[in-house]
Amino acid sequence: MLHKRYLTLLFFFISCALLAPLVGAADLPEIKARGELRHLGIRYANFVTGAGDGFDVELAQGFAKSIGVKYRLVYTDFYSVIRDLLGKSVVRKGDEVTLEGDYPIKGDMIATGFTMLPWREKVLIYSEPTFPSQVLLIARADSPRKPIKGSDDLAHDIKETKALIGKQSLLVMEKTCLDPANYGLKGTGLELKLYTKSSNINEMVPALLNLDADLSLLDVPDVILDLQKWAGKFKVLGPVSDEQKLAAAFPKDAPLLRDAFNVYLRRIKADGTYDKLVNKYYPGIRRYFPEFFAKK
16 A cells, blocks of 8 residues: 555656656746746857846846845757747747647746847836847948948948848848848848858857858947957947847746836836946947947
8 A cells, every 4th residue: 555655655756757848938926936036048259248247147146145046047049949949849930920739838038138029028027128239230341342331321331231241141040139031131132141050149250250251240239249359350240239228027827926026127227237337348339339338
C-alpha cells in the first residue's frame, strides 16, 4: 500500500513539473507569490551585454527589488523571445499576426532594447518608453555612397536615404528591428541579403566589413557603440525609419505587472537613477535624441 501511494505521489509531482512551464503567463500577484521575476534578455548592444549586466539588466533588477522578489536573467534571442514569453510562436502574414503551438514559458517580461512595433503590439503590451532608437543605413568607409546632407524634414531624409540603396545589396535581419518589412523595403525589387548566421545584431557591422553585402541596416544604439569599436571602417548614410521607442514588453494577461513597472520607471526617472544608467551604458546618446531625454 505504501509503495503504491509513493508511486502515485511521485507521478503527481513529475506531472506538475512537466506541465508547469506550459501554464499561462503570470501577473503581479503570481510573481510575488513565486518570489522571482524572470527577465528575458537578448545579448544586444549595451542593453544586455552577456556578462550579467547592461542597461535593461539593471533596469529589470531594480524592478524586481521594487516589487520584493528575486531576479533571474533568462537569455534568449530575437527569434524566440516572444515565444519564450507567451508560450506561443508568432506567425506574421502581412499585417496579420497569429499565435500558434504550445511551448514552455520561460520568462515574465522582455527588456532588451525591444522596439515598439505595430505588429508586436497585437500580441504584447508595452511599458512606457524606456529608450529611443532609429534605424539607419550604413556602408563601409570606402563605399562610393555618400551620406545625405539631412534636413528638418525627416520623411524627405528617409526617402533620400532609401534611394541611395539602388542596386546595391542590403544586409538585413528578419524578426528584429532590422527587418526590411518594417520599413517598406521588402518586395520592392531590392537585393536583400538575410543575415542568418545568428540573431545577434552585434554581428551586422563585422558582416558588412566582411563583404557579406554592400550596405546594411543598423539601429542607433548599436551605431554609437560600433563607431567606437570599428572607428573609421564604416559610415552612416542616413535614416530609413522614423524615431522609434524601446520599452519593456509583457503578456496581454499581465497588466498589473506592466503597471507596476511603469510606476517603478517613473520613480527612477524622477530620482536620477535612470539618468545614471543612461550615462553609464550610452554616453552621448542624448545628442541624438534631445527631446526624449529632455526633463519633463
